[in-house]
Amino acid sequence: MTGNSFTQQCSSGIPLFAFRNVSRVFTKSGGLFGEAQTFSAVKNVSLSVNKGETLGLVGESGCGKSTLARMAVRLLPPTGGDILLEGISVFSPDEAFVASLPGRVQMVFQDPFSSLNPRMSIGASVGEALTAMGMPTKERNGKVAAMLGMVGLEAETMRRYPHEFSGGQRQRVAIARALVTNPDFVVLDEPTSSLDASVQAQVLALLKDLQDKLRLTYLFISHDLAVISHMSDRVAVMKAGEIVEENDAATLFASPAHPYTKSLLAAAPAYHGIEGEDGGPGKDTPKTGEPKSKKKTHAAP
Numbered sequence: 001m002t003g004n005s006f007t008q009q010c011s012s013g014i015p016l017f018a019f020r021n022v023s024r025v026f027t028k029s030g031g032l033f034g035e036a037q038t039f040s041a042v043k044n045v046s047l048s049v050n051k052g053e054t055l056g057l058v059g060e061s062g063c064g065k066s067t068l069a070r071m072a073v074r075l076l077p078p079t080g081g082d083i084l085l086e087g088i089s090v091f092s093p094d095e096a097f098v099a100s101l102p103g104r105v106q107m108v109f110q111d112p113f114s115s116l117n118p119r120m121s122i123g124a125s126v127g128e129a130l131t132a133m134g135m136p137t138k139e140r141n142g143k144v145a146a147m148l149g150m151v152g153l154e155a156e157t158m159r160r161y162p163h164e165f166s167g168g169q170r171q172r173v174a175i176a177r178a179l180v181t182n183p184d185f186v187v188l189d190e191p192t193s194s195l196d197a198s199v200q201a202q203v204l205a206l207l208k209d210l211q212d213k214l215r216l217t218y219l220f221i222s223h224d225l226a227v228i229s230h231m232s233d234r235v236a237v238m239k240a241g242e243i244v245e246e247n248d249a250a251t252l253f254a255s256p257a258h259p260y261t262k263s264l265l266a267a268a269p270a271y272h273g274i275e276g277e278d279g280g281p282g283k284d285t286p287k288t289g290e291p292k293s294k295k296k297t298h299a300a301p
Contacts, residue, residue, distance in 0.1 A: 014087040015048035022081035056232030064241040103181035110190035112170035123158030168199035
């Protein structure tokens with residue numbers, strides 16, 4: 001559990017980010033003669049995230065976690081309810097506010113390889129949002145190089161391509177891309193589930209270190225209870241599109257109230273901490289099962 005000392009609400013008491021009665025219904029065509037079918041992936045969810053904290057969202061696969069994540073960054077519109085940043089709807093008619101959202105709300109996806117364009121250099125990928133903002137090339141390249149350094153990669157990484165790096169290195173690139181715009185709020189959707197245990201531990205340590213240095217606010221999504229316990233200040237439990245329990249992490253793991261939370265904890269392997277968690281956010285070394293580059297790079301292994 002993180003125990004961030006700078007967790008706070010806005011001065012007005014408004015949380016940094018909030019879902020208010022958010023729902024998402026998907027409709028599947030019934031074909032030429034059949035009736036269309038609807039499926040409620042997210043049902044009337046209300047959650048708040050305070051500045052500087054990590055809210056962990058846990059649940060089994062298919063419970064609606066990733067759908068909620070995609071709505072948070074406006075990749076999917078909600079069917080009902082509202083989503084707010086500092087108390088203002090992300091669907092506000094205020095064009096300047098809405099235009100600022102891509103820089104202020106960012107996401108790190110589960111699979112770094114599929115989330116990075118294989119035809120774009122690392123520098124172009126990480127700096128894509130800055131380019132869209134019209135930032136001059138020299139300033140953009142400086143920001144990209146600095147951000148790559150913060151995630152443990154050398155500046156010369158900018159000239160290389162995603163296939164030249166290990167899974168852990170690619171996820172560092174994805175983290176740099178999300179943070180280069182100095183966002184207020186970052187959605188992390190299973191950011192380490194595709195990594196082996198030792199690399200996972202180092203990426204988690206990096207995320208904590210960056211949160212402290214940059215005063216970031218996280219929505220951390222995972223099915224892994226050990227990871228959620230390690231990363232979160234508060235935890236919400238999701239089942240079949242609904243939040244069934246929410247509490248501070250220590251209380252929820254020590255005294256779960258909802259039967260579903262109890263069943264998740266009972267089914268989980270005994271938690272002995274995240275492997276390698278005392279090693280800090282240093283450069284990860286690829287392990288067995290993690291793809292390695294056939295080409296020599298000078299980036300963090």
